[in-house]
Amino acid sequence: xxxxxxxxxxxxxxxxxxxxxxxxxxxxxxxxxxxxxxxxxxxxxxxxxxxxxxxxxxxxxxxxxxxxxxxxxxxxxxxxxxxxxxxxxxxxxxxxxxxxxxxxxxxxxxxxxxxxxxxxxxxxxxxxxxxxxxxxxxxxxxxxxxxxxxxxxxxxxxxxxxxxxxxxxxxxxxxxxxxxxxxxxxxxxxxxxxxxxxxxxxxxxxxxxxxxxxxxxxxxxxxxxxxxxxxxxxxxxxxxxxxxxxxxxxxxxxxxxxxxxxxxxxxxxxxxxxxxxxxxxxxxxxxxxxxxxxxxxxxxxxxxxxxxxxxxxxxxxxxxxxxxxxxxxxxxxxxxxxxxxxxxxxxxxxxxxxxxxxxxxxxxxxxxxxxxxxxxxxxxxxxxxxxxxxxxxxxxxxxxxxxxx
Numbered sequence: 001x002x003x004x005x006x007x008x009x010x011x012x013x014x015x016x017x018x019x020x021x022x023x024x025x026x027x028x029x030x031x032x033x034x035x036x037x038x039x040x041x042x043x044x045x046x047x048x049x050x051x052x053x054x055x056x057x058x059x060x061x062x063x064x065x066x067x068x069x070x071x072x073x074x075x076x077x078x079x080x081x082x083x084x085x086x087x088x089x090x091x092x093x094x095x096x097x098x099x100x101x102x103x104x105x106x107x108x109x110x111x112x113x114x115x116x117x118x119x120x121x122x123x124x125x126x127x128x129x130x131x132x133x134x135x136x137x138x139x140x141x142x143x144x145x146x147x148x149x150x151x152x153x154x155x156x157x158x159x160x161x162x163x164x165x166x167x168x169x170x171x172x173x174x175x176x177x178x179x180x181x182x183x184x185x186x187x188x189x190x191x192x193x194x195x196x197x198x199x200x201x202x203x204x205x206x207x208x209x210x211x212x213x214x215x216x217x218x219x220x221x222x223x224x225x226x227x228x229x230x231x232x233x234x235x236x237x238x239x240x241x242x243x244x245x246x247x248x249x250x251x252x253x254x255x256x257x258x259x260x261x262x263x264x265x266x267x268x269x270x271x272x273x274x275x276x277x278x279x280x281x282x283x284x285x286x287x288x289x290x291x292x293x294x295x296x297x298x299x300x301x302x303x304x305x306x307x308x309x310x311x312x313x314x315x316x317x318x319x320x321x322x323x324x325x326x327x328x329x330x331x332x333x334x335x336x337x338x339x340x341x342x343x344x345x346x347x348x349x350x351x352x353x354x355x356x357x358x359x360x361x362x363x364x365x366x367x368x369x370x371x372x373x374x375x376x377x378x379x380x381x382x383x384x385x386x387x388x389x390x391x392x393x394x395x396x397x398x399x400x401x402x403x404x405x
Contacts, residue, residue, distance in 0.1 A: 023351075023356065027354060037353075037386055038379075039371040040357070042251075042333070042374055044245070044246055045306075046306040047306075049249075049300045052300065055292075059289065060289075068288060068289055069288055071285065072291075074279045074284065076102065080291045081098040082101075087298040087299070093233065096259055099271065103257045103285070103291050104255075104256050105256070105283045105286055105287070106245060106255060107245070107256045108134065108138070109283055109286070110241045111138050111215065113258070113281065114241075115139055115142050116141075116277040117277050118172045119139065119144040122143060123144050123145070123171075124168070124171050125172060126146075126147045126163070127148055127174075130182050130335070130363040130364055130368075132363070151364060151365045156326055157185065158176070158187050158195065160191065160194055167202040167210065172211065173213055174211075175212075175215055176195070176212060176231060177215045178215075178216055178330075179218045180330075181218065181331055182358075182365070184326065184328020184332075184334070185328070186222065188227075188229065189234065192234050192235065195212075195235070196235040196236075199212065209264075209266060211239055211264075211270075213241055214231035214239065214240045216240070217241075217243035217247070219247070220246075221247065221307060221332060222329065222330040223329060223330065239260055242256050242257055242258070243256035244294050246302075246374075247301050248302065249302050250290070310377055310380055313380055314334055314380060315327055315328075317384060318387065322339075323336050323339065325337075332374040334371040335369075338369055339397075343368060346369060350369075350390055352393075355383060
């Protein structure tokens with residue numbers, strides 16, 4: 001074997017979601033794209049805000065190429081970082097300045113920088129299930145281990161009562177994804193405060209900081225007037241991680257940032273390490289043009305109604321067909337209980353009806369499937385007869401009857 005053993009393991013466990021997405025493309029080539037109902041990938045279909053396109057044109061027209069496309073500090077353009085800091089201060093009453101911000105290659109790039117800075121071999125990162133499956137791979141990149149708090153199957157809140165027993169001297173950080181992928185749950189302020197109290201006690205017990213990674217690429221995608229608490233204003237040792245992939249429909253541009261507060265433990269070491277990690281991991285810096293673009297679009301967002309009507313249509317239809325669905329408060333995913341013991345069997349059954357679904361086993365939540373409803377509304381409407389046929393086939397199944405009837 002030429003490749004490393006660690007890479008061999010990653011290849012073997014490569015993203016199920018991406019495989020399903022590719023299967024959907026292949027199926028579309030066979031039966032026609034209009035006859036395939038692909039809910040696999042969180043690839044936003046909402047139009048990019050007009051301000052983004054205008055900003056690209058204006059930046060290219062107003063500035064020399066050497067500035068727009070050239071190198072800058074590893075942490076990003078100073079003026080962009082200052083604008084991000086000011087925006088966070090305005091929205092969340094924080095005290096950031098430009099030096100607290102590192103522009104990154106999306107939220108994934110930010111998390112890899114943090115892990116590169118913090119993790120030694122066999123150190124541990126804690127995540128609450130259900131969690132974004134790539135967290136495990138990101139930690140493994142640096143010899144780390146993902147430790148999972150089991151899911152609260154009743155309401156999919158953070159099961160903080162299970163947390164303290166998992167914290168030990170090897171624990172370096174805890175990831176909170178809010179709103180959550182794949183459940184769409186928003187973890188309320190009171191829960192975050194309780195989490196912070198547990199972490200403070202644990203830090204004294206183990207003798208070193210535990211950093212909370214507030215992973216929030218879906219922060220602006222919130223329904224029914226729900227509120228997402230700003231974790232760094234509640235938990236001192238927090239690193240805020242943000243991506244514009246979802247809220248500006250720019251997943252392929254790979255642009256985001258992290259924000260560190262001077263109040264956190266070991267701030268000077270941490271902020272310097274983040275900029276160096278950006279360089280040594282090969283990112284060097286976040287994409288220059290899109291740093292400048294998002295700096296002009298910090299108060300912009302996609303049309304939330306685009307996702308909300310998708311959410312309502314799918315939730316209402318699936319529940320009317322007898323499926324058990326977790327109603328999302330944010331993000332753009334539905335978590336649906338598989339109506340048979342093996343959710344992979346349900347995924348396979350759905351494929352017969354040209355519906356592409358994702359098992360959440362890799363999210364630490366077996367027994368469920370995830371549906372990404374960041375798709376075209378017309379596709380959802382076309383999929384309704386297929387879901388009706390799928391529900392009938394499930395209802396006729398003896399496996400279904402044994403489990404739910």
